[in-house]
Amino acid sequence: MPLRSYGVWKAKPVSYVVEYKADDDKSPHLSLYFSDKGELNHDFGYNFRRAGRGNKEIAGLFRAAINIKSGDKNESRLIYWVDYDFKSHPIVNSLTGLSSGFYPLEEMGPTPAGVRLDYIRGNLFNVNTGRILPHDEPGSNNDMIDVLEPEVKQAIDHQADIYVFGEPFSDRKGIHNVHMNQGNVKRFAPDDGVFQDGGLLINYPQSGRWVGVFLGFASQAVHTDDKTGHAISSETWGDYIGTKKRDSELTEDSVTIDEALINPESDGPRARRRSITLTNPKDHTMSLSSWKIKNSAGEFQALPRDAALGAKSTQAFDIPDVHLSNLGDTITLLNEKGLKVDGVSYGSQQGVGRQPVAFAH
Structure with missing residues (x-):
């Protein structure tokens, strides 16, 4: 117990x-x-x-x-x-x-x-x-x-x-x-x-x-x-x-969360929406089908079924179903098996601005 x-x-x-x-x-x-x-x-x-x-x-x-x-x-x-x-x-x-x-x-x-x-x-x-x-x-x-x-x-x-x-x-x-x-x-x-x-x-x-x-x-x-x-x-x-044994089960940092836009400037059709930016540091394409983004409250955002990141590439993904608190929050990336791939956090001082919050890895 x-x-x-x-x-x-x-x-x-x-x-x-x-x-x-x-x-x-x-x-x-x-x-x-x-x-x-x-x-x-x-x-x-x-x-x-x-x-x-x-x-x-x-x-x-x-x-x-x-x-x-x-x-x-x-x-x-x-x-x-x-x-x-x-x-x-x-x-x-x-x-x-x-x-x-x-x-x-x-x-x-x-x-x-x-x-x-x-x-x-x-x-x-x-x-x-x-x-x-x-x-x-x-x-x-x-x-x-x-x-x-x-x-x-x-x-x-x-x-x-x-x-x-x-x-x-x-x-x-x-x-x-x-x-x-x-x-x-x-x-x-x-x-x-x-x-x-x-x-x-x-x-x-x-x-x-x-x-x-x-x-x-x-x-x-x-x-x-x-x-x-x-x-x-x-x-x-x-x-x-x-030992840095990079076997088939290893998921950490196969994709990283580099930025989060918490407070979009507007909801206009051309405005950038609430989103997270992912980077693939590997030298091969990573399929993100059935991967999810989760906040500290347990809200999930499923990435598109055809989502993928090319080798050494970066892409932003909208997360309308995951609210990110201005008081600070955690953001977790899960793969298709529900295993954690990456996780970041930010505090209240970072969560109030209009600029994306950047995360170091």
Whole structure:
């Protein structure tokens, strides 16, 4: 069954403990300790880096247990994405006004338009920026500790606001499952579900900058069922990012969404209508018959039956049946099998103009 108490915890980060190979080589974590009392109480005195076992409680603080290695013996690596300009995602609008504390997201609704995370359907990041990383290896910038620790330390140093998505401990003294929670291997398949992925969002109020940190297991599936979250493809993140194995199942970026015209100037017969612009980066023609465009509300636009993109070509397609919100939205391209090919998002500042919104890939 899906996670029972999925939610988001807004708080202030105070300190962290990271477990190295010598501390725990089976199921190590980075434990991020935080306070949800609003302004930081500096009497805690824990805002420094510590090494050692991190599964201990600190009086007056909560703990986020963040996996930095998988328990899967066949594939123990993780996949890591970070977006340093996350403020353009529409979910930010829903989070900014929250007070400190834990929020069960069932109360906010399990729909795509809510604040629940979904790595596949939420278009939270460009999948191609992911890195497959081991737990703890000699050298620099080559393992999970190297890439995750600086983000946590900076959040603490700058007294940022953090938003931790996952499932609270049974005693409510912390939160875990701060990672992708769908497409699991058989052992963990009972935890599968859609719009219940974990993650860490960091907001620096003084600068207005948002950073999104997203973690998954290399053994998890790239494509999952829209209702159950179970794997519907044998392709894993380890296949896609780790080895770049471009097999017949691979769909990501076979066609990309480059632009979206959200607010047409007029409805005249010669005026450009609400549309998306697609590009085929391949050296062969791509048939788009039965492909669809979807927004965050679940509205679909089927592309014309004869739709196709020639090699290295770009074309705009009208989407009258898919409304794109001025407050920010997600746009997803699905192939004839219903598998995600590409996904983008934009925020409220981008959605108000008359010019097309451009997306980088």
